[in-house]
Amino acid sequence: MSFLKRAKKEDLISLATELGENPAPTFSKVDLVNLIQGNKHYNDDDAKLRFKLIPEEFKKKCLHHQKNLEKSWREFSFEISNYFQEWIEGLKIDSFEKLKNLIITDKIKRRAPLEAKDHFLDEWTRLVSLSELADKLDEYELVRSDRKYETKRKQQLNPVEKHSESNQRTVRHKPFTGTWNARNMGYPSRNGESKQMHKFSCYSCGLEGHTARFCPSRVP
Numbered sequence: 001m002s003f004l005k006r007a008k009k010e011d012l013i014s015l016a017t018e019l020g021e022n023p024a025p026t027f028s029k030v031d032l033v034n035l036i037q038g039n040k041h042y043n044d045d046d047a048k049l050r051f052k053l054i055p056e057e058f059k060k061k062c063l064h065h066q067k068n069l070e071k072s073w074r075e076f077s078f079e080i081s082n083y084f085q086e087w088i089e090g091l092k093i094d095s096f097e098k099l100k101n102l103i104i105t106d107k108i109k110r111r112a113p114l115e116a117k118d119h120f121l122d123e124w125t126r127l128v129s130l131s132e133l134a135d136k137l138d139e140y141e142l143v144r145s146d147r148k149y150e151t152k153r154k155q156q157l158n159p160v161e162k163h164s165e166s167n168q169r170t171v172r173h174k175p176f177t178g179t180w181n182a183r184n185m186g187y188p189s190r191n192g193e194s195k196q197m198h199k200f201s202c203y204s205c206g207l208e209g210h211t212a213r214f215c216p217s218r219v220p
Contacts, residue, residue, distance in 0.1 A: 004033045004047065012036065015050065048090065055090030056125040058083050059106075091128050101130040108133060116140050 004012065012032040016023045019039040023032055036042055048054060062083035067076040093099050105128055109117075117124055119140055127133045201208045204215045 004036065005029060015047065054125075055087050058087035058090060062087055091126075093128070098128070102128050105130050105133050108137075112137060115144075 007029075009029055009032065012029060013023050013025075013027075016032055016036050016039075019036065019041050021035050021039060023035060027035070036047075062080060065076075065080055065083060067073070088099065088102065091102065093102055108130075109124070109127075116137055120127070120136060127136070202211055202215045205217050207215075
């Protein structure tokens with residue numbers, strides 16, 4: 001497989017050794033690949049997992065691979081073609097109908113809400129069936145709308161609490177803008193005017209400033 005040709009030489013030597021082969025240090029990468037693939041214990045899927053080249057990784061490489069300035073456009077197109085081939089082979093796409101579904105499914109995935117991607121995270125990359133993906137997204141939207149309706153219904157059934165919270169948010173204390181009048185000992189008002197404070201007067205002697213209980217004229 002082409003992904004073996006892109007692996008590092010030391011990794012290929014390690015894999016060949018684990019398969020029971022005895023590769024020489026002078027072997028080229030092509031020799032190592034042929035040696036590995038010719039081994040009866042070699043498993044292509046295990047090798048992909050070993051090098052972490054699952055279908056989703058091949059897809060990313062196919063979409064985001066950049067051309068090396070030292071390579072020709074022909075070499076670049078060959079690399080892109082290999083990544084695409086590994087991508088569809090990893091997903092077992094072996095017919096035009098499956099390829100069409102894969103392309104349309106990938107487009108739908110790009111437009112799906114992020115919450116849906118997180119919800120189906122464990123199986124998202126393996127969803128290649130157009131009908132299966134559409135059914136799962138419809139089911140997710142249905143459950144989500146039911147939850148929104150239930151939340152709204154609970155809020156409508158408890159208007160008192162909601163009204164109380166609203167009042168707490170809207171109550172604002174206005175700042176005092178009045179002035180104190182120190183001369184007449186009055187209380188300030190918000191319009192800046194002072195309210196005159198009533199003085200005590202004695203009903204015994206008629207003088208102000210004290211009450212009859214403390215009137216000097218009543219002292220023996």
